[in-house]
Amino acid sequence: MVALTQKVNTREYEQLKVIVKKLAGVELGNNKQYLVESRFNPVMKEFNISGFSNLINSIKMGRDKKLIEKFIDAITTHETLFFRDRTPFDALKKLLMGDLGKKRKLRIWSAAASTGQEAYSIAMIIEDINKRNSNKINYEILGTDISEDVLEYAKKGAYRSYEVSRGLPKEYLSKYFDREGTNYKIKNELKRHITFKKFNLITGLYNFQKFDVVFCRNVLIYFDDLNKKLVYKKIASVLNDDGYLFIGSSESLINYSTTFKKQAVEKTFVYTKN
Numbered sequence: 001m002v003a004l005t006q007k008v009n010t011r012e013y014e015q016l017k018v019i020v021k022k023l024a025g026v027e028l029g030n031n032k033q034y035l036v037e038s039r040f041n042p043v044m045k046e047f048n049i050s051g052f053s054n055l056i057n058s059i060k061m062g063r064d065k066k067l068i069e070k071f072i073d074a075i076t077t078h079e080t081l082f083f084r085d086r087t088p089f090d091a092l093k094k095l096l097m098g099d100l101g102k103k104r105k106l107r108i109w110s111a112a113a114s115t116g117q118e119a120y121s122i123a124m125i126i127e128d129i130n131k132r133n134s135n136k137i138n139y140e141i142l143g144t145d146i147s148e149d150v151l152e153y154a155k156k157g158a159y160r161s162y163e164v165s166r167g168l169p170k171e172y173l174s175k176y177f178d179r180e181g182t183n184y185k186i187k188n189e190l191k192r193h194i195t196f197k198k199f200n201l202i203t204g205l206y207n208f209q210k211f212d213v214v215f216c217r218n219v220l221i222y223f224d225d226l227n228k229k230l231v232y233k234k235i236a237s238v239l240n241d242d243g244y245l246f247i248g249s250s251e252s253l254i255n256y257s258t259t260f261k262k263q264a265v266e267k268t269f270v271y272t273k274n
Helices: 010-024 033-046 052-061 065-075 087-096 117-132 148-156 170-176 225-237
Strands: 106-110 139-145 158-160 177-180 183-186 194-198 211-215 239-246 260-265 268-273
Touching: 010 033, 010 052, 010 065, 033 052, 033 065, 052 065, 065 148, 087 117, 087 211, 087 239, 087 260, 087 268, 106 117, 117 139, 117 170, 117 194, 117 211, 139 148, 148 194, 170 177, 225 239
Parallel strands: 106 139, 106 211, 139 194, 211 239
Antiparallel strands: 158 183, 177 183, 239 268, 260 268
């Protein structure tokens, strides 16, 4: 029987920092033992692993793919909500009302999709524009994340009452959701435009068709400087020359990329290629 709460020692913590950075790109930093213990104890209990040394050895051997998935899922942050911070979505709407919305086929990437709210928020904006205009925007959205568990949640598109009460305009709830018991499910008219797939921003192959818009918000804040530079360089390689990059409101490209320039749209900033 595995103990309810297992403690990590200094040597184990240093090893875990290296593993977490390699697998998920996340920089744990110093003195985050409490975080490691709170995130990984449930994983060790689920897989009946006694001690952090045994967890480390199991991860290094790499035989149990499900354990590795749970390990990555435990340390990555999946906090999100519909229309998070609002202003980026207002800016996107403004751009869509201009030349961006005139593309023959608009391709958008939600690069840290989590449980899907960001991708669905983008789709709601486009659908709302399409309902008001005769010239429809033809679009597709790719939502990626490192965690299979959150992607399965996103694919279902079924959200609890408290999830749709956070950030979602009330009129959108009636327009784009169907009530199913205690849940609210995204209508198929939105879901058919969105594909969710697993992707690691650090180790993944960026062999995508080029995008017109990339949302990479509130994920690289957990990466070290080297990996931030790497990811922004790779994003630039799959973004059209006239495309737009959206990052988190507390994030900046200063010191991480010279490929992009900042542009004010509505009450926020977006980034275009030089």
